Amino acid sequence: MTDSDDQPERKRGTGSRLVYDTLREEILSLVLQPGEPIDEIGLADRLSMSRTPIREALVRLAADGLVTLLPNRSTVVSQIDFPNLHRFFDAMTLMYRVTTRLAAEFHDAEDLVEIRARQDAFARVVVAGDTAGMIQLNRDFHVAVAEAGRNPYYLQLFSRLLDEGRRILRLYYYPTFEPRLPHPYIQEHEAMIAAIAERDVDTCDRLAKDHADKIVQQIQQMMARDLRQDIKL
Amino acid sequence: MTDSDDQPERKRGTGSRLVYDTLREEILSLVLQPGEPIDEIGLADRLSMSRTPIREALVRLAADGLVTLLPNRSTVVSQIDFPNLHRFFDAMTLMYRVTTRLAAEFHDAEDLVEIRARQDAFARVVVAGDTAGMIQLNRDFHVAVAEAGRNPYYLQLFSRLLDEGRRILRLYYYPTFEPRLPHPYIQEHEAMIAAIAERDVDTCDRLAKDHADKIVQQIQQMMARDLRQDIKL
DNA sequence: TGCATTTTATTTGTCGACAAGATTCTCTAG
DNA sequence: CTAGAGAATCTTGTCGACAAATAAAATGCA
Numbered sequence A, B: 001m002t003d004s005d006d007q008p009e010r011k012r013g014t015g016s017r018l019v020y021d022t023l024r025e026e027i028l029s030l031v032l033q034p035g036e037p038i039d040e041i042g043l044a045d046r047l048s049m050s051r052t053p054i055r056e057a058l059v060r061l062a063a064d065g066l067v068t069l070l071p072n073r074s075t076v077v078s079q080i081d082f083p084n085l086h087r088f089f090d091a092m093t094l095m096y097r098v099t100t101r102l103a104a105e106f107h108d109a110e111d112l113v114e115i116r117a118r119q120d121a122f123a124r125v126v127v128a129g130d131t132a133g134m135i136q137l138n139r140d141f142h143v144a145v146a147e148a149g150r151n152p153y154y155l156q157l158f159s160r161l162l163d164e165g166r167r168i169l170r171l172y173y174y175p176t177f178e179p180r181l182p183h184p185y186i187q188e189h190e191a192m193i194a195a196i197a198e199r200d201v202d203t204c205d206r207l208a209k210d211h212a213d214k215i216v217q218q219i220q221q222m223m224a225r226d227l228r229q230d231i232k233l
Numbered sequence C: 001t002g003c004a005t006t007t008t009a010t011t012t013g014t015c016g017a018c019a020a021g022a023t024t025c026t027c028t029a030g
Numbered sequence D: 001c002t003a004g005a006g007a008a009t010c011t012t013g014t015c016g017a018c019a020a021a022t023a024a025a026a027t028g029c030a
Helices: A015-028 A040-046 A051-063 A082-106 A109-128 A131-149 A152-172 A184-197 A201-232 B015-028 B040-046 B051-063 B082-106 B109-128 B131-149 B152-172 B184-197 B201-232
Strands: A067-069 A075-077 B067-069 B075-077
Touching (some): A015 A051, A015 A152, A040 A051, A051 A067, A051 B051, A082 A184, A082 B082, A131 A152, A152 B082, A152 B152, A184 A201, B015 B051, B015 B152, B051 B067, B082 B131, B082 B152, B082 B184, B109 B131, B109 B184, B131 B152, B152 B201, B184 B201
Antiparallel strands (some): A067 A075, B067 B075
């Protein structure tokens, strides 16, 4: 058996989506590292399809900013844009605030159920000490809040920022994580849910800002520590 | 002469870009109306290339939200999302404010030259009574301001919103436009430039908000008028 | 041995073709 | 004359192949 995958009879039209989802997950989880080239032919071979749907997926990933298409040269996983990191934090903070505010204004009962479910899932992985899951489910929680806010434009930008944040957090947060309960983020999420349910826009804004500031501060501390270590060596 | 275009020896790799730019312009200027299907074969014939680069361009346009890919069915120009229009206005107003604020903070001398150039171009088409050009160059002005603000995340969202705005303005603004000088928008742009140059963040914020509110209000008035006419008939 | 240049090999962008799925047309039964 | 099943047509998604462009290797020269 030279071929590990036998063809599972994919349906017509699902090829590009499969490649897109696979690559996206591998990029965001740093299985594919920034700068790493992506081999079209290898992928075609691995997923047993032609290059056409793969190139289509790469074009979509490029639109998301996850890969960079170098003309007539290889496609590479996009670098994390460190010189622009403070701009990233700025946009992230604004989106935290805006989406949480809008959630307080426009949510309905079903939204609260969904948000609550995400928060419970988040709490579970925190208890389990599953850091990768924590990053993922924190993202899901805030996406659920943003969806309750009903603004697709903010949702799109916020999703993109949260994805980019997944890569950054993986780099700086994961190696230094030590589980402790009750985790402050869980409590902050709980406070947000309460404020959203009470439709208290101002409190939502304040909580979101504090939450964002804390995350940014934490990442910056870790980055600084990281840099010092580099100098020490 | 059955064929209007002779092939101008395109360079390798420019095919998709040509299609993308062409379609994008035709969509935003409403030459291609919302809901209109896009014929891949026809385009391939017209631009004398194969369907592959055309499909690639369509995928990119779909990522921008300008077209909708219906699986196994035709690709159509995206509808203008009227039920979400107030969310569009909300996001637009926020981006006006944020980008103008950041321009005041982070611009340099070259940015001011560029912004001034766009404003002059804008003023020229206003004088000429060229409404289509007005819409286009108003967009260019604000993109220049956003570029001076140096935040690529805001710039991307703002560009998308301004593009979508081009379609909406074409629908509601164009038919009712009557030129008058000095146009208030020119004066408001001038005030913005002055506040940016003085790095007066608060004034920028106020001016941007007022500018956005005025535009939104004007569009809403025209839409209301339009609706009344529909009822009358 | 080191550097410049030609040759080879790999990879990308584009093409024409074909099959699955959807749409339209046609023919027949009621 | 209408409605529905089936056939024919058209469009899309995918494929394998080929040529342009780049990268790598090999060769020649100082």
